[in-house]
Amino acid sequence: MDSELSGDVVVVGGGIIGMSTALVLARAGRRVRVWSREPPERTTSAVAGALWWPYRIAPEDRVGPWSLRSLRRYERWAGRPDTTGVRLVDGVHDGVRLDGLGAWAGEVTGLRDTAEGLAARLPLIDMRVHLAWLHDELAAAGVEVERREVRSLDEAAGVAGVVVNCSGLGARELAPDASVRPVRGQLVVVENPGVRTWFTSAEGGSDATTYFFPQPGGRLLLGGTAQEDDWSLEPDPAVAEGIVRRCATLRPEIAGARVVEHRVGLRPARPAVRVEREAGAAGGVLVHNYGHGGAGVTVAWGCAEEAARLVEESG
Known part of the structure; x- marks a missing residue:
């Protein structure tokens, strides 16, 4: 050298x-x-x-x-x-409680248990x-x-x-x-019908997750999946339909939102x-x-x- x-x-x-x-x-x-x-x-x-x-x-x-x-x-x-x-945006983690988190949670301002889940204002x-x-x-x-x-x-x-x-x-x-293994994540981007807060929910024992994240430019990101050892970067239409359906169960206005993009990424787990x-x-x-x-x-x-x-x- x-x-x-x-x-x-x-x-x-x-x-x-x-x-x-x-x-x-x-x-x-x-x-x-x-x-x-x-x-x-x-x-x-x-x-x-x-x-x-x-x-x-x-x-x-x-x-x-x-x-x-x-x-x-x-x-x-x-x-x-x-x-x-x-x-910094407000939202709720469904199925998460403060007493189930590590010591780090005590350093995050504003985390609080509510009837809907763990409420937070996060980046x-x-x-x-x-x-x-x-x-x-x-x-x-x-x-x-x-x-x-x-x-x-x-x-x-x-x-x-x-x-x-x-x-x-x-x-x-x-x-x-x-x-090192891939964990496939698929998202659907729609025109935001007026959702201002984020939401997440992970289904135990399933590769399906449910979340929506409002983004600038009138977009709303809908998810998602956590499919281990799946290398496909092609959006799956059936998976996309399931994502929209799960999110619309929580916010019905999402059902009619126009889809503008599909995204797939492989998390390096x-x-x-x-x-x-x-x-x-x-x-x-x-x-x-x-x-x-x-x-x-x-x-x-x-x-x-x-x-x-x-x-x-x-x-």
């Missing part, structure tokens, strides 16, 4: 995890580039419903602090929703706006986001002393890590998130930051800060 490149960092992956990690590192003074197979608007992150909440993610003792560090950033950015895509993020804003923030910090198909982490190690693996589902081959450092190729350093499942937006900045700390500890 050329000594001039030993302090350089290549972040592999251009979704919310890769972009947040790259920005934290750049602002810490590192020379960073991002390699991403897809542009931000075509990553899995762009499909996310993006309500801040620790959902289907472990280990709890680390997820709580990661989530709270991310929450504080989103709360600040909610003051500029048109620019950042972040808003709800328009990911297409948010990812575009992060891309601009990276450019301002001197970070180049390069479209590149990465077939081996050794490719990145050949040009930088530090590689941060934020490849999501791609880590299954790149790490390689067979414990793992039994536990992997944020750790190991020796890389050619004497370099490799830091992993992947396996966030359906809560990547929720923990992104906490994980980014931890990954950056591991980079700095490497010298």
Whole structure:
């Protein structure tokens, strides 16, 4: 490794995890580039419903602090929703009670049990706006986001002393890590018939979930699914009909809303998130930051800060 490149960092992956990690590192003074197979608007992150909440993610003792560090950033950015895509919106988690949550819940202002479920005012993020804003923030910090198909982490190690693996589902081959699995999520976007609050409900033992999230521009995101080991990116019309039907049971006005878009994304699930450092190729350093499942937006900045700390500890 050329000594001039030993302090350089290549972040592999251009979704919310890769972009947040790259920005934290750049602002810490590192020379960073991002390699991403897809542009931000075509990553899995762009499909996310993006309500801040620790959902289907472990280990709890680390997820709580990661989530709270991310929450504080989103709360600040909610003051500029048109620019950042972040808003604070009221809603209810059906079937969730305060006493069933971890210690982290005590740090979230305004959580309260009601007859309808756990009421909260939480960050709800328009990911297409948010990812575009992060891309601009990276450019301002001197970070180049390069479209590149990465077939081996050794490719990145050949040009930088530090590689941060934020490849999501791609880590299954790149790490390689067979414990990384897809959890398919399908959404339906409709014209918002006047819904102003969000709602979520997960059906125990089922791959079906029910939620709706109001978004700017008169849109309402309806969901959803959590189909393990399903690699299909094609919207299923029958699944879409079921999503609309479940949401309309709760808000009848949704039944007649015009469908404007179908979305499908594959959440990069793992039994536990992997944020750790190991020796890389050619004497370099490799830091992993992947396996966030359906809560990547929720923990992104906490994980980014931890990954950056591991980079700095490497010298």
